[in-house]
Each structure stands twice: as structure tokens, then as C-alpha cells.
Amino acid sequence: MSLNIYGQQLDSRFLIGSALYPSPHVMKQAILASGSQVVTLSLKRQNPNEQSGQQIWQYLQEVVTEVNGHLLPNTAGCKTAKEAVTLAKMSREIFKTDWLKLEVIGDDYNLQPDPIELLSAAEQLIADGFKVLPYCTDDLVLCQRLYDLGCQVIMPWASPIGTGKGLMNPYNLETIRLRLPEATLILDAGIGKPSDACLAMEMGYDGVLLNSAVALADNPVLMAKAFSQALLAGEQGYLAGIMQQRQTAHPSTPTLDTPFWHQNS
Amino acid sequence: MNIHINGKAYSVGGEAQISVSSALTLHFVEPQRSTFAVALNGDFVGNTDYDTTIVNNGDSIDVLLPIQGG
Numbered sequence: 396m397s398l399n400i401y402g403q404q405l406d407s408r409f410l411i412g413s414a415l416y417p418s419p420h421v422m423k424q425a426i427l428a429s430g431s432q433v434v435t436l437s438l439k440r441q442n443p444n445e446q447s448g449q450q451i452w453q454y455l456q457e458v459v460t461e462v463n464g465h466l467l468p469n470t471a472g473c474k475t476a477k478e479a480v481t482l483a484k485m486s487r488e489i490f491k492t493d494w495l496k497l498e499v500i501g502d503d504y505n506l507q508p509d510p511i512e513l514l515s516a517a518e519q520l521i522a523d524g525f526k527v528l529p530y531c532t533d534d535l536v537l538c539q540r541l542y543d544l545g546c547q548v549i550m551p552w553a554s555p556i557g558t559g560k561g562l563m564n565p566y567n568l569e570t571i572r573l574r575l576p577e578a579t580l581i582l583d584a585g586i587g588k589p590s591d592a593c594l595a596m597e598m599g600y601d602g603v604l605l606n607s608a609v610a611l612a613d614n615p616v617l618m619a620k621a622f623s624q625a626l627l628a629g630e631q632g633y634l635a636g637i638m639q640q641r642q643t644a645h646p647s648t649p650t651l652d653t654p655f656w657h658q659n660s
Numbered sequence: 661m662n663i664h665i666n667g668k669a670y671s672v673g674g675e676a677q678i679s680v681s682s683a684l685t686l687h688f689v690e691p692q693r694s695t696f697a698v699a700l701n702g703d704f705v706g707n708t709d710y711d712t713t714i715v716n717n718g719d720s721i722d723v724l725l726p727i728q729g730g
Contacts, residue, residue, distance in 0.1 A: 412730030422728070437729030438697065440666040440722060452695055452726040469729045477702065484704035485697035485724055556730070606730030 396630065398602050399579050400494070401526040401547050403465070405432045408596070408626050410467065410581060411619070412606025419454045421615050429609065429619035432464035435496055437471050438486055467528065469496040474509070476516035483520055495520060496550070496583075496604075497529040505555040510537045514544065521545045530583050533567040535574055542578050549575065550583035550604060553595070557607045559587025562594055572599045589618075589625035596629025597637060661717035676717070681710040683721055696725050 397404040410433040416422035426434055436455055459466055468486035473479040479499050487493060499516055501509025508531050517527050521544055529541050533551040541549055551571055554560035562568060563585065572580055582595040583604040592603045603626060612618035661672050665687045672678055672686070680698060688694060698705045699722040705713050715721065 412728075414728035414730045416728075435729050437727050438724035439727040441725040441727065442666075449695065449725075451728055455726070455728075471729055481699050481702055481704050482724075484706075485699060488704075488707060489695055489697050489724075489726060 396634070400433070400465075400528075405465075406430075407432045407623075408602035408630060409592075409623055410435065410583075410602055410604035411609065412604070413451075413455055414606055415610035416615055417610075419451060422610070423454055423458050425609055425615040425619040426458050427462065428616045428623070430462075430623045432462050433467050433604075434459055434464060435467045435469050435604070435606070436490075437469050438482060438489065439472075465494060466490045466492055467494050467496050468492065469530075470498045470516075473499050473516075474501070474512070475499065476512045476519065479512070479516040480519050480523075483516075483525060484523075487525070493524055493526050495525050495527055497527050506557075507555065508532055508552075510534065513537075514540055517541055517544050517546055528581070533564050533571065535567065535571050538571050538575060538578070542575055546578075548579040548581060550581045552584040553582050553591060554585030556584045558585050559608060560585050561587050561591040565594070565598070568595070568600070569598055589621045592622050593625040593629035593632075596626050597632050599633050602626075663715055663718070664720040666721070666723055677714045679711055680705055680713045680715055680721070683715045684710065684723070687721075687723060694725065696723050698723055 397406055398408045407430045409429050409431040411426055411429045411431040412435045413422055434455060468490050470479040470482045473482055479497060483495050497516055499509050499512040500506050513529055513531060517529050520527050527546050528548040528550055529546050530550045531537055538549045538551060554563040579601045581602040581604050582600050586592055586603060586605045586608050595603055609615050609618045661675055663670050663683060670686045701720055
């Protein structure tokens with residue numbers, strides 16, 4: 396099964412960030428180990444005469460070309476729709492893609508997305524031809540509104556960015572999956588360990604986007620591989636059909652013709 | 661006139677206004693060799709409009725380059 400991003404079919408359901416790695420080399424190796432075909436990146440004020448930014452950019456281009464993948468620019472740091480729209484247009488010019496991870500942050504403490512500004516930005520960007528992948532909270536109605544605007548991909552958070560707390564509210568996430576069966580749902584942010592990603596896939600999510608959990612691992616390359624396997628396990632578990640939980644114990648071993656010690660009771 | 665590029669103040673003596681292209685030369689050694697995008701006072705300026713977009717006294721330019729992101 397493939398991941399559908401605005402009609403583009405991808406083999407991997409793992410979207411990975413490019414920040415926080417110990418070195419550009421480790422970043423590249425981790426991305427390759429992840430098997431991901433979508434790599435997020437950003438824009439920032441930099442002294443253009445310093446070459447570090449250009450080197451990272453060259454590294455990322457090499458990696459994405461090697462995996463026949465896609466760049467997914469984000470609008471990290473934006474707090475208003477206007478800022479996000481401007482940054483989106485700048486990203487489109489540089490990265491030559493209309494894909495956009497739309498982030499509009501409403502609170503500095505937990506970096507929670509601002510739903511009002513997010514909707515406004517999404518509406519403007521879709522009208523301008525962008526393929527918007529909004530990063531949002533796990534609010535069903537917000538996700539529904541984003542989908543109604545034309546966001547074919549919705550990316551609710553698992554928990555605040557960089558916390559590694561995993562799936563804070565599984566009920567909300569399950570409800571979004573249930574109510575938006577046609578949307579491509581990608582769990583984004585807050586994932587800490589491979590089992591978190593596996594759980595999201597067992598819920599029927601279409602993919603997972605993460606960065607810190609891999610980049611901050613003691614061995615990012617090994618962790619990228621672990622996440623890749625966890626996503627596959629969760630996806631196959633979901634497709635296989637998970638058994639219903641039961642309140643009472645049921646013996647796994649057939650009770651008919653049980654051994655001799657039961658015969659005298 | 662005085663302008664800001666990425667928050668840094670630049671003074672352009674004797675000019676009432678300049679183009680974005682001219683302003684960029686204040687900030688870059690070789691603009692043509694870099695990958696960047698520009699906003700003027702918070703609005704995107706496409707790279708085909710650098711020569712015709714005017715920067716006035718007090719304006720602020722943002723020059724952004726690719727960076728890692730999550």
C-alpha cells in the first residue's frame with residue numbers, strides 16, 4: 396500500500412525532519428535509513444555570505460534526489476496567517492514545490508497551532524495553488540474545516556513539538572480517523588518512540604512525520620530504521636484487522652480432551 | 661535613506677529610493693551565487709521583480725535561505 400499525498404503515491408509512510416542532527420552526515424544517513432521519501436526543511440534569516448546554509452541545502456538535495464523523494468517546506472516560526480502566506484511563497488520560489496507543511500503557532504509555551512490563523516492561511520494558500528499539509532491540534536472540528544477547505548492531507552499533533560510524549564489523546568485521534576475516512580491523516584509532532592508511531596498506524600493513520608525522536612536518539616541512524624519498521628508493523632497490523640478486546644479470559648488452548656489431571660475433578 | 665536587511669541597519673547616502681536588486685548588493689557579496697528568497701515589509705517579492713520593486717526609506721527587507729526543519 397502506498398501513501399497518497401495530493402495524488403502522489405509514495406512507498407514510504409514515514410515523513411522525516413532534517414533538523415537537530417549531530418552533523419549533516421548523520422542527518423543524511425538517518426534519512427536514508429528511514430526510507431522516507433518526504434523530507435521537511437525551512438527558511439530562515441541567514442548571512443548569505445556564510446556557506447553553512449548552502450552546504451545543508453546541497454546535502455538535502457542530494458538525499459532527496461537519491462531516494463526519488465520530495466521536499467516539504469514548513470512555515471515554522473510563523474504566528475499569523477500573513478506571515479505564513481509570505482513564507483510559503485518564498486519557499487515555493489526556492490524549493491520549486493507547491494507542497495507546504497503549514498504551521499501557524501498560537502502559543503509560545505507549548506507551540507500549539509493557532510486554529511483561527513491556520514484556517515485563514517490554508518484558505519489563502521489553497522486559492523493560490525498550494526497543496527497544503529496543515530499541522531494542527533487533535534480537534535475534530537478543526538480537522539473537518541481544514542478538509543472542507545481542500546486540505547487533502549491533515550496532520551494533527553500527537554503532543555507538543557519536541558516533547559516526545561507520544562499520543563496524548565488517542566480518543567481524539569481515533570475519532571478524527573473515524574470521521575475523516577477519505578483524508579490522508581499524518582500524525583505529526585510529539586512522537587517519542589517507535590511504539591508511538593506503531594500505535595498511530597494501528598489506528599489507521601496514513602503516515603507519521605517526526606524529527607526529534609530520530610535526531611536526538613543516541614544513534615539516529617539506528618532509530619530511523621527502528622521507526623521505519625514500527626510504521627510497517629503498525630500498518631500491517633491495521634490491515635490485518637486487530638481483534639476485539641474482551642472483558643473475560645478465554646483459553647487459547649482447546650479445552651476439549653484436556654489432559655488426565657482434569658479427568659478426576 | 662536608511663533601510664534594514666534581516667534586522668541590520670544600512671544607510672544608503674544620497675538616494676531617495678533604490679531597487680530591491682540594489683539593496684541586495686548591500687548585503688551579499690555575490691547574490692547570484694546564493695539560494696535565497698526576499699520579502700519587503702513582510703510581503704513576498706518574486707525574483708523576477710527585484711529590479712522593478714522599489715525600496716523606500718525605512719523599509720525592511722528579509723532575505724531567507726534554506727535551513728534544516730522539522
